Amino acid sequence: NAGVTQTPKFQVLKTGQSMTLQCAQDMNHEYMSWYRQDPGMGLRLIHYSVGAGITDQGEVPNGYNVSRSTTEDFPLRLLSAAPSQTSVYFCASTYQGSYGYTFGSGTRLTVV
Amino acid sequence: AQTVTQSQPEMSVQEAETVTLSCTYDTSESDYYLFWYKQPPSRQMILVIRQEAYKQQNATENRFSVNFQKAAKSFSLKISDSQLGDAAMYFCAYRSALGAGSYQLTFGKGTKLSVIP
Numbered sequence: 001n002a003g004v005t006q007t008p009k010f011q012v013l014k015t016g017q018s019m020t021l022q023c024a025q026d027m028n029h030e031y032m033s034w035y036r037q038d039p040g041m042g043l044r045l046i047h048y049s050v051g052a053g054i055t056d057q058g059e060v061p062n063g064y065n066v067s068r069s070t071t072e073d074f075p076l077r078l079l080s081a082a083p084s085q086t087s088v089y090f091c092a093s094t095y096q097g098s099y100g101y102t103f104g105s106g107t108r109l110t111v112v
Numbered sequence: 113a114q115t116v117t118q119s120q121p122e123m124s125v126q127e128a129e130t131v132t133l134s135c136t137y138d139t140s141e142s143d144y145y146l147f148w149y150k151q152p153p154s155r156q157m158i159l160v161i162r163q164e165a166y167k168q169q170n171a172t173e174n175r176f177s178v179n180f181q182k183a184a185k186s187f188s189l190k191i192s193d194s195q196l197g198d199a200a201m202y203f204c205a206y207r208s209a210l211g212a213g214s215y216q217l218t219f220g221k222g223t224k225l226s227v228i229p
Contacts, residue, residue, distance in 0.1 A: 031215045040121070042203060042219035050215055058216065090157065094215070099145055099164075099207075101217060103157035 002026055006091050006104035013081040013111045021076040021107050023091030029102070031094045032074040036060065036087040037106075043090065049074055081111045114139045114206050114213070118220035125194045126228050133189045133223050135204030143209035146180065146187045147217070151201040160202070163187065165209070199227040
């Protein structure tokens with residue numbers, strides 16, 4: 001099925017561990033973004049990409065890295081997990097001229 | 113930078129009644145888009161309705177309609193004939209029409225809607 005696929009759906013990490021949240025889309029969308037959702041805070045932009053090889057920071061980029069080597073994939077890396085990174089993470093994509101975004105189903109990450 | 117404010121953290125409505133969720137935003141731009149997203153317990157983000165700022169006519173999608181007041185920077189969502197399936201978190205979001213901001217959504221903090229049978 002066409003759409004945005006996020007893996008894993010759930011993850012528990014220990015403080016200091018690293019991991020990569022995967023995001024893939026098969027709609028040939030140029031624009032991809034990562035958001036985090038925290039209670040009472042809405043969704044906040046972490047990083048975004050306007051095409052392969054081009055990324056930029058959003059509102060809350062600290063502690064996260066991204067890269068975009070292909071149009072389809074946009075992984076989010078946590079270099080050294082901290083309890084403050086406990087959140088639900090969403091990947092989303094869109095294309096120029098489109099009004100809406102397609103969201104993945106989210107990853108619930110708990111850092112203990 | 114744009115900001116989106118939802119002043120009602122929680123609301124409730126009787127089944128079959130009408131409820132209005134409030135949203136205000138701050139921007140210096142003249143061309144932009146506004147959205148309402150629904151997030152049920154499944155966590156999926158579902159687009160409910162959108163409004164282009166250049167359109168004066170309020171958007172409508174079945175039981176969902178908006179009251180868009182550009183001068184007041186207000187964008188409320190009205191749900192008519194509320195159903196149990198409408199119970200969810202609702203987010204108001206802003207997107208620029210031009211420039212780097214056109215790829216990004218700015219969200220409000222959300223309103224949790226409960227529907228009482």
